[in-house]
Amino acid sequence: xxxxxxxxxxxxxxxxxxxxxxxxxxxxxxxxxxxxxxxxxxxxxxxxxxxxxxxxxxxxxxxxxxxxxxxxxxxxxxxxxxxxxxxxxxxxxxxxxxxxxxxxxxxxxxxxxxxxxxxxxxxxxxxxxxxxxxxxxxxxxxxxxxxxxxxxxxxxxxxxxxxxxxxxxxxxxxxxxxxxxxxxxxxxxxxxxxxxxxxxxxxxxxxxxxxxxxxxxxxxxxxxxxxxxxxxxxxxxxxxxxxxxxxxxxxxxxxxxxxxxxxxxxxxxxxxxxxxxxxxxxxxxxxxxxxxxxx
Amino acid sequence: xxxxxxxxxxxxxxxxxxxxxxxxxxxxxxxxxxxxxxxxxxxxxxxxxxxxxxxxxxxxxxxxxxxxxxxxxxxxxxxxxxxxxxxxxxxxxxxxxxxxxxxxxxxxxxxxxxxxxxxxxxxxxxxxxxxxxxxxxxxxxxxxxxxxxxxxxxxxxxxxxxxxxxxxxxxxxxxxxxxxxxxxxxxxxxxxxxxxxxxxxxxxxxxxxxxxxxxxxxxxxxxxxxxxxxxxxxxxxxxxxxxxxxxxxxxxxxxxxxxxxxxxxxxxxxxxxxxxxxxxxxxxxxxxxxxxxxxxxxxxxxxxxxxxxxxxxxxxxxxxxxxxxxxxxxxxxx
Numbered sequence: 210x211x212x213x214x215x216x217x218x219x220x221x222x223x224x225x226x227x228x229x230x231x232x233x234x235x236x237x238x239x240x241x242x243x244x245x246x247x248x249x250x251x252x253x254x255x256x257x258x259x260x261x262x263x264x265x266x267x268x269x270x271x272x273x274x275x276x277x278x279x280x281x282x283x284x285x286x287x288x289x290x291x292x293x294x295x296x297x298x299x300x301x302x303x304x305x306x307x308x309x310x311x312x313x314x315x316x317x318x319x320x321x322x323x324x325x326x327x328x329x330x331x332x333x334x335x336x337x338x339x340x341x342x343x344x345x346x347x348x349x350x351x352x353x354x355x356x357x358x359x360x361x362x363x364x365x366x367x368x369x370x371x372x373x374x375x376x377x378x379x380x381x382x383x384x385x386x387x388x389x390x391x392x393x394x395x396x397x398x399x400x401x402x403x404x405x406x407x408x409x410x411x412x413x414x415x416x417x418x419x420x421x422x423x424x425x426x427x428x429x430x431x432x433x434x435x436x437x438x439x440x441x442x443x444x445x446x447x448x449x450x451x452x453x454x455x456x457x458x459x460x461x462x463x464x465x466x467x468x469x470x471x472x473x474x475x476x477x478x479x480x481x482x483x484x485x486x487x488x489x490x491x492x493x494x495x496x497x498x499x500x501x502x503x504x
Numbered sequence: 505x506x507x508x509x510x511x512x513x514x515x516x517x518x519x520x521x522x523x524x525x526x527x528x529x530x531x532x533x534x535x536x537x538x539x540x541x542x543x544x545x546x547x548x549x550x551x552x553x554x555x556x557x558x559x560x561x562x563x564x565x566x567x568x569x570x571x572x573x574x575x576x577x578x579x580x581x582x583x584x585x586x587x588x589x590x591x592x593x594x595x596x597x598x599x600x601x602x603x604x605x606x607x608x609x610x611x612x613x614x615x616x617x618x619x620x621x622x623x624x625x626x627x628x629x630x631x632x633x634x635x636x637x638x639x640x641x642x643x644x645x646x647x648x649x650x651x652x653x654x655x656x657x658x659x660x661x662x663x664x665x666x667x668x669x670x671x672x673x674x675x676x677x678x679x680x681x682x683x684x685x686x687x688x689x690x691x692x693x694x695x696x697x698x699x700x701x702x703x704x705x706x707x708x709x710x711x712x713x714x715x716x717x718x719x720x721x722x723x724x725x726x727x728x729x730x731x732x733x734x735x736x737x738x739x740x741x742x743x744x745x746x747x748x749x750x751x752x753x754x755x756x757x758x759x760x761x762x763x764x765x766x767x768x769x770x771x772x773x774x775x776x777x778x779x780x781x782x783x784x785x786x787x788x789x790x791x792x793x794x795x796x797x798x799x800x801x802x803x804x805x806x807x808x809x810x811x812x813x814x815x816x817x818x819x820x821x822x823x824x825x826x827x828x829x830x831x832x833x834x835x836x837x838x
Contacts, residue, residue, distance in 0.1 A: 240592055291765050303592055304538060305768055308721055311714055312764035315757030323753060432710050436603060439596055478607040481600040488589055488597045 210347060212465055218353040218422070220461030221360035225415035227438035227453050228364055229408030232371070235448030236380040237401045238303070238387070242310030243284050243317075244412055244438070245431025250317040251277040251413030252332070252420040253325075253428070259334035266337035270417050277413020278406040280317070285405040288313045290398070314431075321428040331425035332417070339421060352422045359418065363411060368450040380404060384448060433477070440480040443487050446494025455495060513631070515739055520638045521696035523735035525712075526719040527645050528688035530731050532681040533720065534649075536661035538595040540713050541582055541682065544602035545575040545689025546696075547708030551609060553694035554622040554703050559615075564629035564698055568637070571694040572687050579686020583679045602713055609705045621704025622697070629698040641691060645684075645728050722763040724772025733771050 226248060233239045251273040258264065258272055288309050296302035321330075339350050371377035380400055382390035391397055420426050441460050445452020463479050487494065528542030549571050556567040586597050609616045616622065648657060659667040660677045668674050697703045719738050724730020741759075745752035767774060 288761065288765050292768075295766075295768065300591060301768075304595075305764070307592065307595060308717060309761070309764040311717060312721065312757070312761040315714070315760055316754065319753035319757045323751065436599065436710075440600075443593075443596070474611050475607065478604055478611075481603045481607070484600040485597055485604070488593055489585065492589065492593055 212469060214347050214349055214353070216458065216462045216465045217357055218349075219465065220458035221357045222415060222419050222422075223434075223437060223441055223461055224364055224454055224457035225356070225360040225411055225418070226434055227441040227457055228360075228367060229411035230435075230438050231442045231448070231450075231453040232367060233404055233408045234442065236371075236384040237397075237404055238299075238384070239285075239289055239306055239401075239405075240303070240310070241281075241284070241289075241405075241408070242307055242435065243281075243288075243314040244310075244408070245433075245435035246314035246317040247277050247280045247284070247409050247431075248412040248416040248419075248434060249426065249428055249431035250280060250321060250416075252416035252426060253317075253321045253330060255417050256330045256332055256334075256420070257324075259332055264335060266335065266421075269332060269335050269337070270414060273413035273417035274410045275413070277409040277411070277416065279409070281405040281409025281412070282402055284310075284313055285402060289405075290401075318428055318431070325428060327428060329425035329427045330420075332420050333424075335421075337421075339424075350422065352418065356418045356422060359414065363414075364450070364454055367407075371450065376400065376403065436484075437480045440484045440487075443484055443494055446496040449494065449496040452494055452496035515743065517631075517634065517696075517699045519735050519739040520634055521692045521699070522715070522719060522739050523732055524638060524641055524688055524692035524695070525716050526723070526731040526735050527641070527728060528685045528692060529713075529716045530720050530725060530728070531645060531648070531688065532685045533725055534661060535657055535677055535681040536664065537678050537681045538591060539598045539682065539685060540595060540717070541579065541598040541601055542685045542689035542692075543708070543713045543716055544598070544605045545579060545686045546693035546712060547602065547605040547609065548578060549575050549690030549693025550697040550703040550708065551612075551616055551622070551693075552690070554625045554697045555615060557625050557627050557698070558622055564627040565633065567627075568691065568694045568698070572690045575690025575693075576683050576687040579682045579684075579689075580679065582686070583682025587675065587678050587682070599710075599713065602708075603710065606705050606709045609708065617704075619705055621702060621707070623702040625697055625701045625703075627698050629695075634695055634699065637691065637695065641688060642728060642732075645688075649727060718760045718763075720770070722760060722767075722770055724770030724776075726769060727772055730770045730772035737771075 226244075230241060230244050233241050254276040255269050255272045259269070264272075289306055292305045292309050293302055296305055339352050341348055341350050342354070343349075371381060379390065379395040382393065382395060383397060383400065387397065437460060441456035442453055444456035444459060445454070460480055460483065463483065464476050467476050467479050525542065525546050528545060529540060532539040532542070552571045552574055553567045556562040556570060557564065562570070582598075582601060586594065589597055609621070610619050612618065648654060656667070656672055657677070659670065660672060660674055664674045667677075693703075693708075715738065719734030720731055721734070722737060723732065723734025741756065742752060745755055763770065769776075
């Protein structure tokens, strides 16, 4: 049963992180490889602020959210918009954005590595302390509960936003056919900025939560998470909100099983292997509709 | 010169193996196959060559030959399995392949030395052999960029449907990209481990993909010359940047980001454009001074500004030539 707690909390971290990536990829067609860097840098910024003053949980979370959103918008304006303006067709734009994301991601990583000398950093200076609770015989920490609740709430909110609101409709329209959407009066640039901000805010939030629950993270931890988030998205199907949740919890379950059954060093291979398997057997993912490409 | 050479031997060696690694990712890119499998092959190559030398006491060249054949076969198998995929999906499948290799290396126990890796791999591998192998590989890659083969490769990348309709077996070319990428990656890894004498799981992770990609992106993705520029820059840059001191990683990141965003064809592309522009203006100026027709890049004749009047005047006494305007132009750029 204690393993189930691990699955749910780990899956929630993955969900929160992958959600932002999934939204930008499924709608405005940006597979953001700097997402891991945003995640890490938000937590890093929070730890920097905590070096100066002591803050409680909520202000620290807000710092993470703000830094994440700001950084993502900056990346969108300075990098992805420039690439899209210069690219000659959609296919080469996809590649350039992937490569540009990898390039941009080096900058926050370099700053954090320089400052921490590649040592782990944490949020211990916060006045909020992680406490263990006992719920019906299960040991959970307060930050685990918060992670799960926030992940599920934000996931539901994002799904409703995409399905019900006018903005969500416009975003999904861009995802299906960007040109026609633009003809219908969708302001693609503004929506892309909003989407990137939301996605970055989620990355920042998950960064702070993850750092709280682990105690400390290293500057490089964003990279591994990036590939895992990709596995979650692929597993569920690109653009499917149900899919990304399914993928996140399934990956977490698989990892926890491997972790408890073996000595643990194979855990990393699970997500990579899953990517491979899903792409071969069902590239559209479990909940994905078959992608229709009109060229 | 020899002083410079011996004091920078390590950097020269890194440049050579870095160049081959960059080529192993550039060759598939040039065929429109977005595969990073070269980095995985590099990992396999490094470990295979290390194990062959360390545990089975093979000679350097035999170990390299066996490794290259092995990674080429693995490249073929991988290509056969995932050649259906395209674009981002292919890219991520190959990233997953690369990362699985590093997890296998950590879990290889006695054979791969687990998380400490292999060390003490000493052989008779000489610098001359390394240069010869690198030049040979480079020459083969360069040959695929010119002539009939070069044009076919360009067509397979830019317009697969057109290529197929012209009788090019696109599938076979894509598969060949995986095989070549595997062989080059294996060669790079094997050479690097034999001159460096150690390899560990940290050497073959995500960072390796980023390094190879940055070399190609900054140098130029369409020609081996771009890979060469990139390999030289990114092997020597960290050394030069020590002048800047503690912020060198940041400068490195900024260079990569700017190149990725603003120079999609890399430094080589910029040089190429500049060279073409200089040649064209020189030729135009010469042609204008002579008053003859202007020859385009592709050898065609550019019409003169008042061509209609000139042609009419030339054809005035020969009415039958009025219709056949092309033949009345002076042929060639004599």
